[in-house]
Amino acid sequence: MTRVVLADLTKTYPGAPTPALDRLTLDIASGKLTALLGPSGCGKTTTMKMIAGLLEPTSGDIAFDGRSILRDPPEDRGVVMVFQNALLFPTMTVADNVGFGLRMRKVPRDRIAARVAQMLALVRLPDLGSRRPSELSGGQQQRVALARALIVQPRVLLLDEPLSNLDAHLRIEMRDLIRTIQKDLDITTIFVTHDQEEAVVLADRVALILNGRLRQYDVPDAFYRRPADAQVAAFFGGCNLVAGVSDGGIFDGPLGRLTLPPGLRTGAGLLTFRPEAVRIGPAAVNALQAVVAERLFLGTQTRLRLHIGTQTVEAVLPPDQADGIQTGDTITITLPPASLWMMHATR
């Protein structure tokens, strides 16, 4: 159980014009599974390597349970990083790979053997101990790498794109395995991913990093319903952005006057709502006339592109609700106030 606090963590590589990571401040609660999410090259892996002690920050601090660990060498931090490619040592058997951390700590041989068996059972590969890493599939290698990390009972587990090298069905299996093991062992776990779906499914909290800056740190749900700005919304597939002005209760913009839920920012800003939030049919507030510009049947859902005045709005409906709606029709839609959210006007 370890609380991890990153304070103004910055890394500028020599010769680079801008920092790879710019003043990242993050408070990661003990025993939680946290995702560092962002496109490749945004500074996620840099962050991981700094926590692991494999890279020195340019400035800022990393503290475990209130104590800075920056001066500790990697082997004394109690952090284990599992790399994107499993990096199993090819000269050792699977069992020797898993036992590596304990051998380095001079644990007696028989105890290592017992723990290795336990760990291989945990990742559901009980019979592969005597194999060579090259004899394993990608998914098996990844699970052995996980067992090798967990055997030393790290305070903090770092997973660098743990699922990205796996096929779709293995991905789900590995995802569930990570989730189960992490909850069972209660290890503070940070993982890096560029896949927003992976982040929201797996993580308790998600930190979205774009261009080396933390943009939003929140529970997964919030990124869909309360994005911090237009880029965050775009990263999570948000497409309905309407510029206008809010006076606190009413939003005035190209869609006319819309009633807002209480507590949103006031002044000029961007209004957003999920395409799934759009309802068909009239209601007391926020009912609008829309022309169907395009209708796209996607199997489990139907996507509509609607013109409302000069504004284009995307809506996603269950297929049965979209029955009878044709391109060119004029329909009435409703934007429930609770589904509306205001963001900064800029960026």
Place this chain on the structure above:
Amino acid sequence: MTRPSSNPGRPLLVLSGALLIVWLILPLVPLLIWSFARGWRFPDLLPQEWSLQAWEFALSARSGVLESLGVTVLIAATATVLAIAVGVPAGRALGLYRFRGKGLVELIILAPIIVPGIAVALGLHGVFIHLGLTNTVAGVVLVHLIPTLPYMTLVMAGIFANFDPAFEQQARSLGASRLQTFRHVTLPAIMPGIIVGGLFAFLVSWSQYVLTLLIGGGRVITLPLLLFNYAASGRNDLTGAIGIIYILPGIVILVFTARHLTGSNAAIGGFGRI
């Protein structure tokens, strides 16, 4: 993978192999015969008389062969160890990192192979005299590093170019110290390179003549120097015996390390980048 037996080019392979063996082994046969000959005049295919005289003399203290063998082994082994000690880090730098002036550094490292050894040695001679290193084994060892280091460094650079340093980071992250990481992760990965490079270094040192003569000043008599002395004095039987002794270590080393020189084993050096 095709088995050799199903290879259509097999007869050609056997022929070229046989040719190569003949090419390499045949010149050694007269050497072997001479070492057991008392007299062997031109038109005869075999010596008129056989004798162990040359071997008796070569292995006696009077000839100086055993003493010289000891000195040669000492010098070659020390030069090899030093070449490994310098060549491994240097090869790592060249193989793993990109830095300004890397091309120039590579050229300078290669230079001793390109520039004739005698030119280098003549230039160094004055420096070594100044340092009191001439006529000493230590001086000869140092000067042998000039031709051995390039081989060692280049072999290691090739190995490290194939080595993913993330393996080391992974080991550190799992709790291994720097030393443990080197011992358990890096060393096994680069071992094929150390063996091959070390073998080159040993044999290059073993066969040095000019550098040893100049820096050793006639006081440090390695086997090639001794061999040349006897060859120049026209003692063909002794030359044959010493010659056989001289080529033995090369053959022994080759036999023990051949599996690292060719085939798939050489290719796994450095683990391979993923």
